[in-house]
Amino acid sequence: MRDARLVDKADFDRVFADNQRARTDFVMVMARPNQAGYPRLGMIVAKRLLARAVDRNRVKRCVRESFRLVLPELPACDFVVRLIAKPIPGDEARDLSRTFKRAGQRAVAKWPTVASLDSSTATPESPPTNSVPFNG
Numbered sequence: 001m002r003d004a005r006l007v008d009k010a011d012f013d014r015v016f017a018d019n020q021r022a023r024t025d026f027v028m029v030m031a032r033p034n035q036a037g038y039p040r041l042g043m044i045v046a047k048r049l050l051a052r053a054v055d056r057n058r059v060k061r062c063v064r065e066s067f068r069l070v071l072p073e074l075p076a077c078d079f080v081v082r083l084i085a086k087p088i089p090g091d092e093a094r095d096l097s098r099t100f101k102r103a104g105q106r107a108v109a110k111w112p113t114v115a116s117l118d119s120s121t122a123t124p125e126s127p128p129t130n131s132v133p134f135n136g
Contacts, residue, residue, distance in 0.1 A: 003038075004038060004039060004040050004041060004067075004071070005040060005041055005042065006040050006041060006042030006078055006080065007042075011034075011040070011042065011078060012042055012080060014032060014078070015030050015031070015032045015042070015078050015079075015080045016030070016080070018032065019031060019032045019080075019107065020032070020103055020106035020107040020109075020110055021103060021106075022099045022100075022102040022103035022106065023084070023099065024094065024095045024096060024099050025085060025087075025094075026083060026084065026085050026086075026087040026091075026092060026094075027063070027081050027082065027083055027084060027087075027092075027096065027099070028081070028082045028084050029079055029080070029081050029096075029099045029100055029102075029103040030079070030080045030081075030082070030103065031077040031078065031079050031080075031100075031103035031104050031106065031107040032077060032078050032107050032111070033075065033076060033077050033078075033107055033108060033111045034076055034077060034078045036076065036078075037076050038076055039067075039071060039074040039075065039076060039077055039078075039079060039104070040077075040078050040079065041063070041064065041067045041079050041080075041081065042078065042079070042080040042081070043060055043063055043064075043080070043081045043082075044080065044081070044082040044083065045059050045060055045083045046083060049083050049085070049086050050083070050086065055089075058089075058092065059083060059087060059092050062092040062093040062096075063081050063092070063093065063096065065093065066093045066096040066097050066100065067079070067100060069097060070097040070100050070101060073101060074100060074101065074104050075104045075105070075107070075108045077103075077104045077107050077108070079100060079103065079104070081096075
C-alpha cells in the first residue's frame with residue numbers, strides 16, 4: 001500500500017494542473033491517469049480546517065482505508081483527496097469509495113489514450129510489492 005502513495009511535488013502538481021473531480025460534502029477527489037499502471041493516493045488535510053493533529057490523522061486513516069477497499073476496482077490514476085469542509089466525526093468517509101470510482105471514470109473518459117497505455121503495461125489491480133519471500 002505504501003507504493004500506492006503520491007509523495008513527489010511533481011506528481012501532485014501534475015494532478016492539480018489538469019484533472020477530473022468528484023466530491024462529497026467534505027472532500028474533493030481529483031484524478032488523472034498515470035504511467036505507473038496502478039492507482040496512487042495523495043491527501044491534503046489543511047490545519048485550518050482541523051486544528052488538532054489527531055483529527056487530521058483520523059481523516060487520513062479513513063481516506064486510506066476507503067481507498068484500500070476500492071483499490072482493485074480503480075483505474076490506473078493518481079488520486080488527490082482534498083478536505084474542503086470540516087467533517088462530522090465518524091462521517092469522514094461517507095460515499096468516498098463511490099467518489100473515487102466516479103473521479104477515476106471521468107479521468108479515463110477524458111484521457112483514453114493515457115489510460116490505454118497504462119493498461120497495456122501493467123495490471124491496475126495490484127501495486128508493486130517489495131516483500132521478500134520467506135524461506136524458513
